[in-house]
Amino acid sequence: MTTFTRGRSVRLLAATSAATLLLTACTGGDSDDGKDAAAGYDPAATVELTWWTGQTSEAEKVAEKLAADYHTAHPNVTIKTSAGAPTTDDLLTKLSAGFAGGSYPDISYAFGNWAGDLGASGKTQDLTSFVADPSFAWNEMPEAARTVATADGKVIGVPALVDNLALIYNPKLFDDAGIAYPTDEWSWEDFRAAAKKLTDPGTNTYGTAYSVSGSEDTTWHLWPLLWQNGGKILDGTKPAFNSEAGVKALETLRAMAVDDKSMYLDQTDEKYGPLFNSGRVGMMLSGPWALLDLKDAKLKYGVTALPGVNGDHQTVSGPDLWVLFDHDDANRAGASRDFIKWLTSAEIDAKWNLAVGNLPLRSVEQSTPEFAAYAKEYPGGQKFFDNLANAKQARPTVPGYEVMSRNVGDAIAKVLQGAASPKEALDEAARKSADALEE
Missing domain, CATH: 3.40.190.10 (Periplasmic binding protein-like II)
Incomplete structure (x- = not known):
């Protein structure tokens, strides 16, 4: 069975609290200088990105195929998946250690309830202007999910998964x-x-x-x-x-x-x-x-x-995120944004979330054949999709x-x-x- 590692959805290990403390101690707070991390991005530049997907082995295969598909369409961009971070439960600990050692990914899956601490790390990109571009269609994603992707007034990631109770x-x-x-x-x-x-x-x-x-x-x-x-x-x-x-x-x-x-x-x-x-x-x-x-x-x-x-x-709603990190490299920052925009588009999300049994990220996907197939395969899926309208508030994204x-x-x-x-x-x-x- 193919599934995300949510425990499913929001299970926290005892190590998480320790990782949060390590993250705070190692990063010293927000070091944002107000500069756009992707300023000067050259779409033709040769770039290698590291993507910590945080998925189970079956879902990881889907992620690897999508990374390969993106590379086929963008030969100058190579995406390494899940290097050093096999499961979501490990990610916060590994990110904290990576921040301390200067070795962390360009993109990482993250539970939404980590957003405040990750946002305070000084390592995330500010995506506020990026998602505001009409071509991104930010408002097609549920409001609660968009809120969780925002920490201290800045968008630090893009919803990777949406859900509700x-x-x-x-x-x-x-x-x-x-x-x-x-x-x-x-x-x-x-x-x-x-x-x-x-x-x-x-x-x-x-x-x-x-x-x-x-x-x-x-x-x-x-x-x-x-x-x-x-x-x-x-x-x-x-x-x-x-x-x-x-x-x-x-x-x-x-x-x-x-x-x-x-x-x-x-x-x-x-x-x-x-x-x-x-x-x-x-x-x-x-x-x-x-x-x-x-x-x-x-x-x-x-x-x-x-x-x-x-x-x-x-x-x-307990949405999870694709958090994008800043490496002081405009080409890596820009390429990571372009990949995530592609991955979370209505067309590709149908091959990702709907394919592995999750709700779609975008409202427009309800009219797709993939959503019809999902609702048929998983009775109650339509009800959960409709119930997103009842997710009117979000958990706080604060350290x-x-x-x-x-x-x-x-x-x-x-x-x-x-x-x-x-x-x-x-x-x-x-x-x-x-x-x-x-x-």
Whole structure:
């Protein structure tokens, strides 16, 4: 099966925090002198680019073919793929070490939640004017993804993958329990009631599931509830997630996990998907990457928008990026921009994201034969594409988000395991995050 390495989508390793600290220590902040990195670019110059794709072995083969196709059309540009960086989970550590040693790629895949720290490194290109050119058609990409590609007011990369969270459910379990299927109009009260009815201790079946690993997978699932309740993650650079809205959002989850015991608590991020696929979890809040495994599992399923608060069904998008780096070489900078513009064009993206089972980057791709084939192969794909309209806000792209995310994830895990109240846990996470965000 061909798939990106998202864990899928936003899984963070313990090493990530250490890599972030190393990145900050080694780069000394933003050294941008205001000069366009590609000023003086000669499109005919002979250039070799290094592209860290961060993909699984199967997706890497697709990337290598595309790099070869680009070279065929531009013989003066050679693209070396994934040199020294085989998986996305390794990339931030390798980038940090590369910045320190002066050896880093021209283009790298990056989780969107790294954008703030990468933007503060002083090593990224400022692509703001580049993507503003009408020929790039920047506005064809989802707004949340464009926002995540922007750090400290500068565009540092281009979306590589777009997604969102929706509700995926097992119709058979609903039929067996005599419950009506979820709809796009469901509230969180509807979700909780269904989860309780679907739960059967005798068969170890749960109504829903949630990660309590403390990773970004734990954290970002809370953000839609926070936004739906009128809250925000930050106020400037100060934590704001511990507001009344944040407490109410976390209490919604706590009630299912602790009071109802209708929520399977996954310590690893990696179990709740397979449990859903095996018929042991009735509903999961997940993204389009789950459709690839569901296809393999041959499980009938349905997809709806997230439950909402007072008709607000906001979701969160976890877009990943192609980040472009500055090597004080106008030809490398210009060639990397041209390649990424080509790669993320509607024509080529259909051979990349749609070909490996991801949503298209651009809205115009919905009318392509490739999208029709994708929607047929992956039922629910159209619903996830439509749900991008509910991704109205983005996770902050500020230095320190990584540290804050871990603190919030730990707070959520404590609450769902009955070890703390939402208020005290979120207040503690805010206190622990304040310094990292200020720095």
